[in-house]
Amino acid sequence: xxTASAKERLLDVSRCTIRFGGLTAVSELDFAVKEGELVGxxxxxxxxxxxxxxxITGVYQPTExxxxxxxxxxGNLKPHQITARGVARTFQNIRLFPSLSVFDNVRAAIQLHxxxxxxxxxxxxxxxxxEEREVEAEALDLLKIFGLDRxxxxxxxxxxxxxxxxxxxxxxxxxxxxxxxLDEPAAGMNPTxxxxxxxxxxxxxxxxxxxxxxxxxxxxxVMGICQRIAVxxxxxxxxxxxPDEIRRNPKVIEAYLGEPD
Amino acid sequence: MDRGAKRxxxxxxxxxxxxxxxAGQFNRYYLGVTIDIGINIIMAVSxxxxxxxxxxxxxxxxxxxxxxxxxxxxxxxxxGAQIPPGAAPIFFAVILxxxxxxxxxxxxxxxxxxxxxxxxxxxxVTLGFGEIIRVIFQTTESLGGATGLTGLERYTNLAWAFVxxxxxxxxxxxxxxxxxxxxxxAVHDDEVAASAMGINPTKYKVVAFVxxxxxxxxxxGLYAHHKLVLKPDGFDFMRSIEFVVMVILGGMGKTAGVxxxxxxxxxxxxxxxxxxxxxxxxxxxxxxxxxxxxPQGLFAGWKTGRKQAAPTS
Numbered sequence: 094x095x096t097a098s099a100k101e102r103l104l105d106v107s108r109c110t111i112r113f114g115g116l117t118a119v120s121e122l123d124f125a126v127k128e129g130e131l132v133g134x135x136x137x138x139x140x141x142x143x144x145x146x147x148x149i150t151g152v153y154q155p156t157e158x159x160x161x162x163x164x165x166x167x168g169n170l171k172p173h174q175i176t177a178r179g180v181a182r183t184f185q186n187i188r189l190f191p192s193l194s195v196f197d198n199v200r201a202a203i204q205l206h207x208x209x210x211x212x213x214x215x216x217x218x219x220x221x222x223x224e225e226r227e228v229e230a231e232a233l234d235l236l237k238i239f240g241l242d243r244x245x246x247x248x249x250x251x252x253x254x255x256x257x258x259x260x261x262x263x264x265x266x267x268x269x270x271x272x273x274x275l276d277e278p279a280a281g282m283n284p285t286x287x288x289x290x291x292x293x294x295x296x297x298x299x300x301x302x303x304x305x306x307x308x309x310x311x312x313x314x315v316m317g318i319c320q321r322i323a324v325x326x327x328x329x330x331x332x333x334x335x336p337d338e339i340r341r342n343p344k345v346i347e348a349y350l351g352e353p354d
Numbered sequence: 355m356d357r358g359a360k361r362x363x364x365x366x367x368x369x370x371x372x373x374x375x376x377a378g379q380f381n382r383y384y385l386g387v388t389i390d391i392g393i394n395i396i397m398a399v400s401x402x403x404x405x406x407x408x409x410x411x412x413x414x415x416x417x418x419x420x421x422x423x424x425x426x427x428x429x430x431x432x433x434g435a436q437i438p439p440g441a442a443p444i445f446f447a448v449i450l451x452x453x454x455x456x457x458x459x460x461x462x463x464x465x466x467x468x469x470x471x472x473x474x475x476x477x478x479v480t481l482g483f484g485e486i487i488r489v490i491f492q493t494t495e496s497l498g499g500a501t502g503l504t505g506l507e508r509y510t511n512l513a514w515a516f517v518x519x520x521x522x523x524x525x526x527x528x529x530x531x532x533x534x535x536x537x538x539x540a541v542h543d544d545e546v547a548a549s550a551m552g553i554n555p556t557k558y559k560v561v562a563f564v565x566x567x568x569x570x571x572x573x574x575g576l577y578a579h580h581k582l583v584l585k586p587d588g589f590d591f592m593r594s595i596e597f598v599v600m601v602i603l604g605g606m607g608k609t610a611g612v613x614x615x616x617x618x619x620x621x622x623x624x625x626x627x628x629x630x631x632x633x634x635x636x637x638x639x640x641x642x643x644x645x646x647x648x649p650q651g652l653f654a655g656w657k658t659g660r661k662q663a664a665p666t667s
Contacts, residue, residue, distance in 0.1 A: 150550065176552035184550075190543035192607070193536065201536040205552035211561070214532035215525060217359060221532075228533045268552050 109158035136325035181270035392515030400569035406607035409542030417484030422453035422571020457571025502585035605651020
């Protein structure tokens with residue numbers, strides 16, 4: 094399934110291994126995401142999903158193997174540099190900026206592609222004001238798309254849970270990514286919220302024309318929207334394919350439901 | 355704050371300049387205390403950028419003040435005599451700036467290696483820095499040793515203190531209220547999330563540290579030419595604590611509250627001179643009670659910023 098040529102691959106994880114002391118958390122993982130594709134990475138608890146996530150976002154460095162984004166290596170880059178390259182993420186346990194308003198959470202992320210620094214902020218000249226207006230408009234547009242503009246000046250932590258998740262996605266989009274990584278976005282959601290989330294992810298992928306890598310524990314969410322799914326178990330990729338192929342794959346069934354006696 | 359910030363700064367500076375024309379008629383003692391207030395506002399507001407807005411707990415602010423103070427004082431003792439009276443304000447501005455820059459440089463030297471540390475560890479390193487600085491000044495004979503530097507010219511007046519205090523408030527407020535400066539608060543709130551948004555936490559912390567140290571250095575120069583004597587024990591650990599108390603009392607990251615706290619904590623000890631020995635006990639109790647009753651700071655509730663709009667649904 095990962096037969097895409099090197100050129101088509103936006104994210105290319107090749108033969109990645111990471112060991113923590115004697116424990117091999119992820120072993121020789123081969124994995125790719127194409128431009129604009131919606132890919133799921135699933136696996137039972139402790140399979141190494143979040144570790145893969147942390148490898149891509151620069152929190153960990155792989156012990157062996159390489160990760161390329163847009164045909165350039167992500168090796169030895171810090172998380173903020175990887176975000177600048179076009180990989181944005183959300184967090185499993187929501188990490189908004191609690192002392193900033195909903196609006197300012199988004200504005201804090203927009204600053205990435207803005208050049209103005211200390212001198213502009215102090216002098217407050219025409220070009221500074223112009224840019225501040227642009228940032229404001231951009232943030233407001235984003236909030237409007239997701240129906241969060243009515244919460245504009247509220248404290249981010251006072252939003253309902255589902256809206257906090259949504260705001261985190263908006264904030265990640267504000268960094269203008271080409272690949273959005275979602276870390277278990279359905280965690281702690283009820284079935285209605287999960288259904289909403291599913292359509293939201295689909296919407297984000299189509300509206301912003303970006304690739305989405307969804308790391309998820311919940312099978313329903315992933316099966317519904319992903320074009321391709323990779324399954325991890327004990328740090329090893331045991332299957333990869335379309336949702337239908339994955340659903341029928343005996344190895345996947347075994348990993349999730351246990352071995353038949 | 356966003357709109358016409360420069361005009362506000364100008365208006366404040368003008369008001370101070372007019373008032374200081376009549377400063378000669380004030381009681382000398384009250385005038386002295388008022389200048390102390392200005393200097394302490396600079397210290398508290400600049401420390402607030404580090405401790406409050408950026409969330410890095412520094413306990414060495416008096417150390418930076420000492421660096422700036424000694425730099426300015428030494429320069430003024432070396433060259434002050436050759437300066438014609440007419441050029442004195444320019445000379446003073448130059449030595450204050452020199453003090454600020456040397457302090458900023460020492461802020462960079464301390465900040466770059468130690469800002470990888472967090473919380474308590476950073477507090478301990480900065481505390482150590484403050485003490486090292488003090489001991490260096492205490493043992494360097496060319497800087498007066500334990501007796502300190504004396505015979506300084508009285509350059510500092512009301513206008514200098516408050517114009518520079520206004521400038522400090524302006525710089526810190528403008529910085530934080532900008533797209534660039536929102537990064538300081540993001541780093542304060544959540545470093546991991548901030549770096550996931552492309553914000554470089556280390557860079558922001560170092561910038562906050564250097565700018566904070568710069569203004570502490572300027573405050574040191576003002577202090578030296580206000581008290582006319584510069585002694586190493588004036589910059590001990592307790593001094594740093596005083597500024598930290600101002601920031602905590604005012605509410606971390608709340609500039610208006612911190613200014614108010616700086617005023618109160620400058621004036622209060624003057625009224626309580628009879629209990630001066632117990633000041634540190636009172637401060638400690640104050641922090642403990644505050645942390646239990648109002649951890650967000652005494653004046654934090656009086657937010658002057660944008661009103662919270664009710665959801666219109």
